[in-house]
Amino acid sequence: MRNSPVTSSGSKLNMTLIITVLITGALAFxxxxxxxxxxxxxxxxxxxxxxxxxxxxxxxxLAIALxxxxxxxxxxxxxxxxxxxxxxxxxxxxxxxxxxxxSINWLWWxxxxxxxxxxxxxxxxLAYLGEEFSGNIRIKLMxxxxxxxxxxxFLGRFLMGYLTEFMGWRYAFMAMGIISILGAxxxxxxxxxxxxxxxxxxxxxxxxxxxxxxxxxxxLAACAxxxxxxxxxxxxxxxxxxxxxxxxxxLTSSQLANIxxxxxxxxxxxxxxxxxxxxxxxxxxxxxxxxxxxxxVLITLLHPLWLIVMALxxxxxxxxxxxSSTITYIASNVTEGRSLASGLYYMCYYAGGFAGTLLCGHxxxxxGWFMTAVVLISVQLLAMLIGGVLMRKKA
Numbered sequence: 001m002r003n004s005p006v007t008s009s010g011s012k013l014n015m016t017l018i019i020t021v022l023i024t025g026a027l028a029f030x031x032x033x034x035x036x037x038x039x040x041x042x043x044x045x046x047x048x049x050x051x052x053x054x055x056x057x058x059x060x061x062l063a064i065a066l067x068x069x070x071x072x073x074x075x076x077x078x079x080x081x082x083x084x085x086x087x088x089x090x091x092x093x094x095x096x097x098x099x100x101x102x103s104i105n106w107l108w109w110x111x112x113x114x115x116x117x118x119x120x121x122x123x124x125x126l127a128y129l130g131e132e133f134s135g136n137i138r139i140k141l142m143x144x145x146x147x148x149x150x151x152x153x154f155l156g157r158f159l160m161g162y163l164t165e166f167m168g169w170r171y172a173f174m175a176m177g178i179i180s181i182l183g184a185x186x187x188x189x190x191x192x193x194x195x196x197x198x199x200x201x202x203x204x205x206x207x208x209x210x211x212x213x214x215x216x217x218x219x220l221a222a223c224a225x226x227x228x229x230x231x232x233x234x235x236x237x238x239x240x241x242x243x244x245x246x247x248x249x250x251l252t253s254s255q256l257a258n259i260x261x262x263x264x265x266x267x268x269x270x271x272x273x274x275x276x277x278x279x280x281x282x283x284x285x286x287x288x289x290x291x292x293x294x295x296x297v298l299i300t301l302l303h304p305l306w307l308i309v310m311a312l313x314x315x316x317x318x319x320x321x322x323x324s325s326t327i328t329y330i331a332s333n334v335t336e337g338r339s340l341a342s343g344l345y346y347m348c349y350y351a352g353g354f355a356g357t358l359l360c361g362h363x364x365x366x367x368g369w370f371m372t373a374v375v376l377i378s379v380q381l382l383a384m385l386i387g388g389v390l391m392r393k394k395a
Contacts, residue, residue, distance in 0.1 A: 018144050020190040021129070025148020026155065027088050027183040028121040031095055031114050031176060032060050034156030036238055037257045038164050038172075040245040045169075046104040050242050051361035057238050058357030059108045061230070063115025064122075065350035069210070069343040071119040080128040085188045087120025092180035098173040119346060122149075126342040130331045132195060139328055143273060146324045154263030161257025209340050218333035219341050221390040222326050225286065226345050227352030228383035229326065232293060232376055233319045235356030240300065240312065243369040249305060262313035269317045273324040282329045286322050286387030293318030294380045297373050322383070329391065 035042070035056055043053045075083050094113040101107045129141050156176070163172035214220075237260070244251045244259065251259070276285045296315025300308050327345070334341040356379075363371040 016190055017192065018141070020187060021125075021141050022144050022148040022151065023183060024084065024088075024121060024125055024187050024191065025145040026152030027091075027180065027187070028118055028125075029149045029152035030156040030159075030179060030183075031091060032064075032118060032156065033057065033153050033234075033237065034160040034176060035111065036241055037157040037161035037260065038169055038253050039238070039241050040256075041164065041169060041253055042107070043242075046107065048104050049365065050239070051358075051365055052104065054238050054357045054361040054364075056104070056107055056111050057234065058354045059111040060115035060118070061234065061350045061353035061357065063112045064118045065347045065354060067116050068119040068123050068346035068350065069340065071123055071343065075120075075124045075127060080124050080131075080194045081188075081191055083120045083124045084128070084191065085184050087117040087124075088180055088184040088187060090120070091117035092177040092184075095173055095177035095180060099170040115350075119343065123342045123346055126327060126331070128194060130334075130342075132192070138331060139277065142328050142331060143324055146273075146320065146327070149323075150263055150320055154260050157260040157263075158257045161253045161260075165252065165254045209336060210344075212336075214344075216334070216341075218329065219344060221386065222330045222345050223348035224390065225322070225326050225383055225386045226349035227355070228379050228386065229319055229322050230349050230353035231356035231359075231379045232297075232383070233316065233356075234353040235360035235372065235376055235379075236297065236300075236312070236315060238357055239360050239364045239369065239372050240308075242364065243372075244305075244308070259309060259312065262309060262316055265313050265317055269320055273321040276321065277325055277328055282325045283387060283391050285325045286391065287384060289318040289321035289325065290380055290384045290387060291318070293322070294377055294384075297376050297380065301370065301373055322387070 039053050039057075042048070042056070043050070046053075071083065071087075091114055094110040098107070098110050101110060125145065126142075129138060129145065133141055159179075160169075160172055160176065163169075163175055166172075167175075240259075241256050243249075244256060273285065273289075276288075280288075293315050296311045296313070296318065299311030299314065302308070302311075327342075330341055330345055360372050360375055363375045367374075
């Protein structure tokens with residue numbers, strides 16, 4: 001029988017490890033966008049505008065952006081696995097508390113608190129994978145991590161939509177909190193302990209590393225592209241729900257949840273992106289992926305519902321490939337302070353997501369879905385420029 005590949009940390013690349021990385025990626029995002037499928041219900045519950053309700057999505061994303069560099073620094077000093085598992089548990093607390101809110105202000109703040117925990121999973125896991133694995137094994141695990149984030153993004157919206165229709169949105173949040181606790185137990189038992197981590201507890205060391213990253217061409221290019229990537233994804237999937245809630249579609253929360261089944265295509269597309277990156281390189285892969293994404297946004301301007309669903313699948317597939325390309329680009333070109341580099345990337349990445357909820361919200365209120373699409377395509381064209389020019393000098 002053929003042996004499993006051996007990682008740089010000495011452990012075998014087996015199915016348990018792959019599933020654990022997949023689950024960890026899913027747990028990071030299962031709560032971040034879950035609220036999107038019930039935005040129309042919450043708009044009526046709290047008598048809020050489209051832009052104000054969109055910012056409840058942006059609140060979580062803003063917290064992730066603000067906390068990413070700091071949790072990266074702390075993790076560089078104290079370790080990986082503890083932060084990953086602890087962050088999953090911490091995220092369950094505001095999720096439970098969301099069941100008891102009666103004002104949009106508390107909804108915003110608890111959503112913000114959820115976001116504080118996310119970098120403890122995303123940033124630290126990327127640093128962990130970059131340290132413990134190398135070569136094609138690292139690329140493969142990175143791809144499964146991104147597939148996990150895709151799965152989590154889908155499951156959060158899907159479960160929240162159906163649970164809300166079945167038991168109401170308050171009990172739905174309780175059920176989502178239980179999911180986090182169960183996931184934390186799995187990750188604690190099955191994620192291997194770090195073997196190659198070297199603690200760097202000095203703040204001065206972290207500041208020097210930060211200074212180097214801010215002058216690192218590869219880090220800056222990845223950060224700029226990451227901003228555009230999440231701007232497009234969050235802006236699109238936040239306000240397409242409000243668009244499809246209106247006549248002539250009038251979709252319910254469970255029907256809106258079904259729309260997010262297009263995310264599952266990303267679970268197939270993302271692992272294949274590793275082959276594209278190896279064959280064509282980051283530069284060309286990004287250009288192809290963003291062209292695909294722009295084409296998808298254009299198709300959403302047509303009216304048949306089935307065509308809009310297909311367009312969302314095309315658009316999101318391009319985004320997922322670009323995201324996988326970008327984090328692989330960082331892992332391949334940054335050799336020190338990986339957690340901090342990942343933190344800077346995610347700060348820009350989620351800043352883009354917050355900007356997407358803000359700018360696309362105003363565009364939706366002023367000109368409906370058409371103006372939202374114009375804003376999305378403009379940002380995606382900028383992403384093509386970054387991928388085609390700034391990232392061309394990749395070693």
